[in-house]
Structures are given as C-alpha cells and as structure tokens.
Amino acid sequence: MDIGKVYLERHGFDGIFRSSYELLTTECVGNVFGHTSHKKSGDIWVIESALPIQRVRRTSKDICIGSDKVLHRSRLALSNVPIGDYHSHILFNEKKGKKIDTYLPVISLSEEDKEDLKEWGNNISLIMALKETPRITRLGNNPFLLTGHIRDNGSIYRIEIGAFYYNGRMRKALIKADKKVLDSIR
Numbered sequence: 083m084d085i086g087k088v089y090l091e092r093h094g095f096d097g098i099f100r101s102s103y104e105l106l107t108t109e110c111v112g113n114v115f116g117h118t119s120h121k122k123s124g125d126i127w128v129i130e131s132a133l134p135i136q137r138v139r140r141t142s143k144d145i146c147i148g149s150d151k152v153l154h155r156s157r158l159a160l161s162n163v164p165i166g167d168y169h170s171h172i173l174f175n176e177k178k179g180k181k182i183d184t185y186l187p188v189i190s191l192s193e194e195d196k197e198d199l200k201e202w203g204n205n206i207s208l209i210m211a212l213k214e215t216p217r218i219t220r221l222g223n224n225p226f227l228l229t230g231h232i233r234d235n236g237s238i239y240r241i242e243i244g245a246f247y248y249n250g251r252m253r254k255a256l257i258k259a260d261k262k263v264l265d266s267i268r
Contacts, residue, residue, distance in 0.1 A: 085124040086255035088245040095263045097132030102170040113164035127206040166206035189244035226254040230267025
C-alpha cells in the first residue's frame with residue numbers, strides 16, 4: 083500500500099513552531115527543506131529545516147498574503163530546493179466569521195490548500211494548529227497527527243501537526259518526530 087511518511091527533525095519542528103507561535107492569531111506560511119525518497123511502499127519526506135515566508139491574515143473565506151508576487155517569487159527562487167511547505171491554521175466559525183472557542187485544534191485541508199498541493203506536485207504540505215488551552219488534555223493515538231502540549235510562562239498550548247500530499251488524490255501522511263521533539267511536547 084502506498085502510504086507516505088514524514089520524519090520531522092528537531093530543526094524543522096523548531097522553525098515551524100516558532101513562526102506559528104510568534105504569529106499565534108495570524109496564519110503563517112513557509113517552506114520546508116530536507117530530502118525525499120520514493121519507494122514502492124510510499125514516499126518518504128525528511129524535514130530538516132523550515133523557513134517562514136510571509137505573514138498571512140486569514141478570514142473565514144480567504145487568505146490575505148499581502149502580495150502573491152512575494153510568495154510566487156520565493157517559490158520560484160527555491161523551486162529545486164524545498165520539499166514542501168507548511169502553514170498554520172487559526173480557527174474560525176465559518177458561519178459567523180469569528181474565531182472558534184475550542185480546546186482542540188482542527189487539522190484539515192481547505193479547498194485552496196488542495197489546489198496548491200495539486201499545483202506543486204509531489205511535495206508535502208504540513209499544517210500546524212496551535213491553541214492556548216486552560217489545561218492539558220488527553221492526547222490521541224493517531225499516527226497521522228503529531229500532538230502534544232507546550233508550556234510557556236504559565237500558559238499551556240496544544241499543538242497538532244498533520245502532513246498531506248497528492249499522488250493522484252489527496253492523502254494524509256504518517257508523521258513521526260525526532261525523540262527530542264517528542265520530549266519537548268509530551
């Protein structure tokens with residue numbers, strides 16, 4: 083069976099987490115770097131580092147990147163280097179256009195995310211949700227999500243990272259992390 087796998091190393095996790103944490107209420111976007119291998123059992127992406135590109139404002143209906151030219155130029159300049167991208171999801175109530183008040187982040191692809199993934203081919207797309215919570219909640223045992231909590235100055239943040247790829251159809255990838263990453267969030 084063709085199941086993609088993502089291995090998230092410490093520097094890659096740190097880059098994704100820092101850009102998401104700095105812009106907690108604003109969506110962030112960036113590229114991930116590393117290497118890929120293509121096997122019969124499925125593609126493997128090893129995420130070694132992450133580079134944020136642009137601050138993004140998200141409403142319930144669209145994403146404002148500031149300038150599409152900036153995002154396009156950065157992807158063209160690095161077209162042979164990145165193995166994918168990442169972005170954070172902030173949570174909105176689709177009906178009212180207000181932020182959702184929930185303890186659990188939701189990791190899923192929007193229609194725009196799906197179109198981008200199809201357009202950029204066999205790259206990986208990581209989605210991170212980071213939400214402040216009043217308490218530590220139970221972690222699920224889902225091999226397609228990296229979940230955990232981070233404490234900072236008395237605050238607790240729930241973190242979830244999912245990975246998606248396109249190989250004729252949208253698929254979730256199994257996600258595994260370096261032991262140092264797991265130790266920092268569990």
